Amino acid sequence: MSASVVVVGAGYAGVMAANRIRSRSEDTRVIVVNPRPAFVERIRLHQLVTGSSDATIPFERVLHPGLELRVGxxxxIDAKDNTIALSDGELLRYDHLVYAVGSTDRRDHIPGASEHAFSVSELEQAHLLRLRLRALPRPLAVTVIGGGLTGIETAAELAENDPEIAVTLVSDTPVAQTLPPRTRRKILTTLAALGVTVTEGDRVAEIAEGKVTLADGRILQSDCTVLATSFAFPDLARRSGLEVDAEGRLLVDATLTSLGAPSIVGAGDAVAGPPDELGHLRMSCQAALPMGAHAADTVLARLGGTEPTPLSLGFVGQCISLGRRRGAFQPTRADDSPAWPAITGRVGALVKEQVCATTVQFMTKQATRGAYRWRRGPR
Ligand SMILES: Cc1cc2nc3c(=O)[nH]c(=O)nc-3n(C[C@H](O)[C@H](O)[C@H](O)COP(=O)(O)OP(=O)(O)OC[C@H]3O[C@@H](n4cnc5c(N)ncnc54)[C@H](O)[C@@H]3O)c2cc1C
Structure with missing residues (x-):
């Protein structure tokens, strides 16, 4: 009887893993379980808010035709019986399982965030934000909280798209702090040119209807507040009794095999590897794709009766869109530290768009041909 592999979560990591397993092992039955009936391009969700992308692609265009998709x-996960239970009551058996459930936004760290903040972290949240912004009368004050790449991209997108939206970007750290000073300056200059007010070193103490209160007591009027701070993780692994870190990410070894459950491998945002081997991995689609491919290789090795190898994964760059017309591409070393000067401006925007497009090609065309390769890690 042919082996069966269940892939839980059809984001970047899950689609890559499923396509690669199916294309390299035609006898293997591969079932993909995902709550939404279409692939979500999370890296375009800030574009969904302004309408420059709907950030979804039909699964027929993304998944290998030999795969089975269960929307659910x-x-x-019962690792002792090798079964999973779906919310509609269906039970599925697996020989190998790929855990690729991604991440979501975190709301427990700022009072009022659950009730009053919007986000671009997930499809439904981005739709809600789009509807809210369309409904509010102009002029309008929007506060984006979080000076990382998602916050920057969201602030720039909103400001460029509608000059009647006054965008304030609030960050408790320097904005784009992972980037070198020259790239940061360029980003700050572009944000200023788009009309975004940036406040750095300000912690948000509370979000309420119509306002944001900073830790020093200042109040910002905010008709709509967008959270772009840290990510949280689905608690599926924790509630299934699998080994997880303090944040609920599945703990894996360097082959991406779950600690304590050898028939489960993990990939993408939802897993944490050994710090000395995989500690440099930033949560990103850039890491999720090769992790998905390597998780597939680990499963394929076990199906073929060979020993899986440790993952070696290096970064290439950091890409930031600053609206539709400007962007920045910061080349990095394999360990994700900045290498050469960034490409910025219009060319930066073209590079970013190209990266988004090739990401989909990597996990579809290249993965289904089994041809996908990635940069090796720093060690
Ligand atoms: C606005 C925005 C912009 C970004 N820009 C970039 C960028 O430019 N470059 C970059 O590298 N990264 C970027 N990221 C980060 C990137 O999107 C994530 O790191 C990436 O999506 C992680 O891929 P993943 O496959 O692990 O998870 P996801 O893409 O989140 O996919 C996880 C899938 O699992 C499903 N799932 C969850 N729970 C279950 C369950 N219980 N059962 C079944 N399925 C489940 C989810 O619905 C989802 O479909 C951005 C993120 C956002 C929000």
């Missing part, structure tokens, strides 16, 4: 949510 996995409620529990």
């Amino acid at each position: 949510t996995v409620e529990r």
